[in-house]
Amino acid sequence: MNYLAALPPLLMVLFACATLLLDVAARRDPEKRYWLVWFNVAGQGLIGYSLFRQWQVVQTSPEPLITLRGSVNLDGLALSTNAIVWLAMVTLLFISYRYLEIVHENAGEYYALAVFAQCGMYFMAAGADLIVLFLGLELSAISFYILVGFTRADRKSNEAALKYLLLGSVSSGFVLYGFSLLYGASGATAVREASAVFRQNDAFGLLATVTVLSGLLLKVSAAPFHNWAPDAYDGAPTPITGYLSVASKVASFAVLLRLLEVPVQTAHSFAQEFVIVAAVLSLTVGSIAAITQARVKRLFGYSGVAHAGYLLLGMVAGSQEGVFVYLLVYAIMNLGAFAVLTALRRHGIAGEELSDLRGLSRTHPIHAALFAVLLLSLAGIPPTAGFIGKYYIFAALIRTDHVVLAAVAAAYVVVSLYFYFRLVREMYLESGEETQSIAASLGVRLALVSMSAVTLLIGLFPEPILKHAALLAEFAR
Amino acid sequence: MSHLLSLVVFLPLAGLLVLLFAPGGRFRLLRLIANAAAAITFVASLFLMPPFVNGAARLDASPFQFVERAAWIPSIGAQYLIGIDGISLLLVLLTTLISLIAIMASWNMNPDRTKLYYAMILLLETGVLGVFVSLDLFLFYLFWDVVLIPMYFIIGIYGGPRRSYAAMKFFLYTLFGSVFLLLGFLGIYIENGRATGVYTFELAKLAQADLPFDVQQWIFWALFLGFAVKVPMFPLHTWLPDAHVEAPTAGSVLLASLLLKMGVYGFLRFSLPLVPRAATSPGIVNVMVVLSLVAIIYGALVCLVQRDWKSLVAYSSVSHMGFCTLGIFALNFNGLTGSVLEQINHGISTGLLFLLVGFIYDRRHTREIADFGGIARVMPLFATVFGIAVFSSAGLPLLNGFIGEFTILSGAFLANRTWAAVAVLGIVLSAAYLLWLFQRTMLGPLRYDVNRTLTDLTTRERVIVLPLVALAFAIGLYPAPLFQLLRPAVNALLVQVHRP
Numbered sequence: 001m002n003y004l005a006a007l008p009p010l011l012m013v014l015f016a017c018a019t020l021l022l023d024v025a026a027r028r029d030p031e032k033r034y035w036l037v038w039f040n041v042a043g044q045g046l047i048g049y050s051l052f053r054q055w056q057v058v059q060t061s062p063e064p065l066i067t068l069r070g071s072v073n074l075d076g077l078a079l080s081t082n083a084i085v086w087l088a089m090v091t092l093l094f095i096s097y098r099y100l101e102i103v104h105e106n107a108g109e110y111y112a113l114a115v116f117a118q119c120g121m122y123f124m125a126a127g128a129d130l131i132v133l134f135l136g137l138e139l140s141a142i143s144f145y146i147l148v149g150f151t152r153a154d155r156k157s158n159e160a161a162l163k164y165l166l167l168g169s170v171s172s173g174f175v176l177y178g179f180s181l182l183y184g185a186s187g188a189t190a191v192r193e194a195s196a197v198f199r200q201n202d203a204f205g206l207l208a209t210v211t212v213l214s215g216l217l218l219k220v221s222a223a224p225f226h227n228w229a230p231d232a233y234d235g236a237p238t239p240i241t242g243y244l245s246v247a248s249k250v251a252s253f254a255v256l257l258r259l260l261e262v263p264v265q266t267a268h269s270f271a272q273e274f275v276i277v278a279a280v281l282s283l284t285v286g287s288i289a290a291i292t293q294a295r296v297k298r299l300f301g302y303s304g305v306a307h308a309g310y311l312l313l314g315m316v317a318g319s320q321e322g323v324f325v326y327l328l329v330y331a332i333m334n335l336g337a338f339a340v341l342t343a344l345r346r347h348g349i350a351g352e353e354l355s356d357l358r359g360l361s362r363t364h365p366i367h368a369a370l371f372a373v374l375l376l377s378l379a380g381i382p383p384t385a386g387f388i389g390k391y392y393i394f395a396a397l398i399r400t401d402h403v404v405l406a407a408v409a410a411a412y413v414v415v416s417l418y419f420y421f422r423l424v425r426e427m428y429l430e431s432g433e434e435t436q437s438i439a440a441s442l443g444v445r446l447a448l449v450s451m452s453a454v455t456l457l458i459g460l461f462p463e464p465i466l467k468h469a470a471l472l473a474e475f476a477r
Numbered sequence: 478m479s480h481l482l483s484l485v486v487f488l489p490l491a492g493l494l495v496l497l498f499a500p501g502g503r504f505r506l507l508r509l510i511a512n513a514a515a516a517i518t519f520v521a522s523l524f525l526m527p528p529f530v531n532g533a534a535r536l537d538a539s540p541f542q543f544v545e546r547a548a549w550i551p552s553i554g555a556q557y558l559i560g561i562d563g564i565s566l567l568l569v570l571l572t573t574l575i576s577l578i579a580i581m582a583s584w585n586m587n588p589d590r591t592k593l594y595y596a597m598i599l600l601l602e603t604g605v606l607g608v609f610v611s612l613d614l615f616l617f618y619l620f621w622d623v624v625l626i627p628m629y630f631i632i633g634i635y636g637g638p639r640r641s642y643a644a645m646k647f648f649l650y651t652l653f654g655s656v657f658l659l660l661g662f663l664g665i666y667i668e669n670g671r672a673t674g675v676y677t678f679e680l681a682k683l684a685q686a687d688l689p690f691d692v693q694q695w696i697f698w699a700l701f702l703g704f705a706v707k708v709p710m711f712p713l714h715t716w717l718p719d720a721h722v723e724a725p726t727a728g729s730v731l732l733a734s735l736l737l738k739m740g741v742y743g744f745l746r747f748s749l750p751l752v753p754r755a756a757t758s759p760g761i762v763n764v765m766v767v768l769s770l771v772a773i774i775y776g777a778l779v780c781l782v783q784r785d786w787k788s789l790v791a792y793s794s795v796s797h798m799g800f801c802t803l804g805i806f807a808l809n810f811n812g813l814t815g816s817v818l819e820q821i822n823h824g825i826s827t828g829l830l831f832l833l834v835g836f837i838y839d840r841r842h843t844r845e846i847a848d849f850g851g852i853a854r855v856m857p858l859f860a861t862v863f864g865i866a867v868f869s870s871a872g873l874p875l876l877n878g879f880i881g882e883f884t885i886l887s888g889a890f891l892a893n894r895t896w897a898a899v900a901v902l903g904i905v906l907s908a909a910y911l912l913w914l915f916q917r918t919m920l921g922p923l924r925y926d927v928n929r930t931l932t933d934l935t936t937r938e939r940v941i942v943l944p945l946v947a948l949a950f951a952i953g954l955y956p957a958p959l960f961q962l963l964r965p966a967v968n969a970l971l972v973q974v975h976r977p
Binding site: 361421 | 652
């Protein structure tokens with residue numbers, strides 16, 4: 001079991017380093033960089049297989065699997081998070097190549113850094129020890145700082161990276177300080193013992209709760225700590241925005257869930273209220289701000305804040321299943337959407353304004369239709385996966401007698417439909433000035449078709465997913 | 478076990494799939510596929526009738542027939558559970574007929590983007606049919622929201638100058654209602670699950686739950702938001718004129734004849750049996766009746782000042798739907814039966830009115846009432862059909878409209894005489910605005926020379942209006958079979974509502 005827990009990160013590090021070396025070898029002949037993608041696809045195949053093996057072993061194992069000298073905990077939370085991160089990574093590989101060519105930044109480091117980030121997120125998801133968790137957080141964060149600023153010639157990208165770096169460091173500082181308090185009060189770095197401090201009814205408990213929560217809420221881009229997200233999303237290369245918005249958010253939620261558990265268990269009702277306020281604020285700020293955005297990725301940045309709000313509400317309602325389902329669904333529909341947005345970047349056209357989508361339903365009816373399905377899902381309209389995610393959150397809220405919160409959350413579905421349908425309006429209702437082709441590579445098409453098909457499939461037949469979520473929630477305990 | 482009902486519901490969807498894989502540029506082929514799909518669905522739905530009538534004779538406890546049940550999402554207790562009683566059957570037949578007529582009415586549309594257009598109408602048909610046959614709350618909600626999407630595109634792409642605004646307004650309003658509908662459903666689902674330990678969305682099981690009164694109350698208001706926006710009840714009706722006026726002819730017909738019925742149907746099928754104590758409590762009944770009466774009078778008064786032909790017809794829907802909700806909250810046999818009849822009749826007569834407005838708009842490209850006058854001289858047949866539609870809508874005896882309104886009024890009279898008195902005023906007003914409309918457009922001298930060259934109804938148009946005109950007479954002259962069809966369903970509903 002020990003080796004199986006260590007296998008995926010080992011493979012990640014190996015492939016990342018090998019990619020760097022191969023990149024040097026390919027420096028003379030840039031055409032060969034194309035093979036780096038396939039090399040990494042093969043790597044992800046192996047990593048995916050090792051994650052799948054973990055899944056098989058864990059399902060048959062009677063007790064929770066804390067291995068590698070107590071540093072890694074392979075429970076349902078870890079497994080599902082890693083599966084989602086893996087999915088995001090594979091999608092990134094599929095949609096990046098053409099984009100990087102177009103922005104003239106085709107370099108092996110891109111893939112290596114993305115895999116390093118994946119490795120960091122592996123430990124964020126599975127870490128059973130505060131030190132391991134923090135190292136995972138930092139490894140992924142540093143990789144992301146660089147990736148966000150990867151288009152060096154683009155000043156916006158630089159600015160975004162700097163902003164993300166500064167605010168991200170503050171968040172890391174908060175988390176680390178909180179961890180030190182946990183260690184100080186409990187004398188242990190194992191999550192299981194250290195997290196008991198959150199339930200202590202004293203100043204230590206309160207301070208630790210507030211610092212850790214603040215740091216992690218920044219990572220998941222929940223209001224009022226969301227300010228970095230729209231800028232970083234907008235400035236980053238589009239495939240990275242997709243990767244960041246899915247993988248990083250999911251992994252950060254995993255840390256949050258691991259530390260505070262579901263329902264938010266602390267001695268202080270203050271923590272519960274803190275999360276509620278953050279959730280409602282996220283819904284409000286995210287939804288309202290998204291209405292007025294003219295740039296697509298900023299819109300997605302703010303809508304991501306709103307999605308964080310729903311997820312936090314799921315935590316408040318204590319529905320581990322709900323949070324799992326929502327995270328998975330969120331990942332799938334967002335990855336599909338970012339595949340489309342990536343294709344909008346064409347030679348000479350930035351493709352980042354809402355109006356760049358104008359008339360897409362005429363020039364690319366299939367792309368437009370699939371994107372519309374994804375947008376419906378993001379807004380949470382049946383029969384799509386997004387609805388199933390929202391359904392779980394609402395049901396959990398009502399079950400725990402948070403009827404008012406449920407009503408607020410439901411009302412924001414309407415707002416989110418409005419801003420997502422601004423994209424649909426551009427695609428379908430406005431007529432385009434000129435026919436433009438979009439840079440839909442085979443990878444982009446593959447990602448788009450599969451993600452939107454899965455979105456519809458989950459929306460119509462959610463049973464398998466729901467069963468798995470229940471199972472995962474079962475052995476997360 | 479027959480799967481005829483599922484077949485009817487999903488035939489339009491099958492047509493949609495065929496349509497999607499047909500070559501996009503072949504306008505005639507696409508048109509043929511869409512018409513064929515709608516026609517086959519209509520014929521298939523007719524086959525529901527004879528077995529239903531036969532089955533109704535030896536009915537035991539439940540008025541539902543053609544019940545199909547399959548596991549769907551066992552984790553949350555949602556099933557694929559459909560079935561029809563008399564109410565549903567009538568609405569299903571109305572849906573298949575009106576959808577066919579709407580598709581036929583689009584025969585000469587601009588061939589640009591036809592594929593999407595027909596696909597959306599067929600998707601809408603499946604959605605509406607699903608709404609009328611679902612006996613599982615989760616399934617119902619799915620169909621309920623599916624309907625919004627095609628309507629958005631039908632208004633938004635093929636509508637008039639303010640289509641984008643109208644489409645969004647329609648979507649936002651109705652979605653706002655429907656998210657609260659979802660919360661209401663979840664409330665029943667969870668409260669019932671807590672009490673019985675079994676979490677299910679099955680309507681029949683949930684209707685047996687006896688929830689505390691205050692819980693029933695908030696659930697009633699949550700459902701109210703969902704259904705009332707759709708009906709639309711005053712003061713949630715403001716999306717309706719925009720959507721109707723901007724929608725293309727087929728869109729207006731579908732909206733008025735089918736989508737509005739979903740709201741009334743929701744009250745009948747869900748609000749009454751699920752939260753009976755709240756729905757029959759005097760406080761709530763009074764509010765609902767007052768809102769209905771306000772809708773009747775207000776809708777009619779607004780009609781009197783409309784200059785646009787189409788928005789007059791649109792506001793008349795507000796008034797007519799007020800009768801439907803009044804009938805429901807009279808909470809007696811006549812009220813409920815009349816409410817269903819009024820839905821069918823409104824579907825027929827308002828559908829006809831919108832079609833005729835569409836025909837004249839195709840010719841003149843204006844809907845200003847002032848631009849017409851004396852049309853009867855150049856379009857005698859059109860004027861005749863329009864006259865029939867107007868009289869039917871105004872509730873003239875011997876035509877269908879009278880049957881529904883009279884039955885509702887008798888129900889209201891039994892419940893409370895004042896209600897009936899106010900509602901009668903609405904009928905008088907409706908006669909006023911409709912006859913005045915007829916007079917201003919059809920009668921008198923031909924006022925404008927442009928109108929001199931207008932051609933009368935074409936053969937295609939005659940074929941389209943013929944079934945509706947025939948139905949208007951048939952129902953008006955001999956409504957007894959409808960009453961017979963509705964009796965078991967309405968009685969079962971009354972037992973559920975007035976259970977001790």
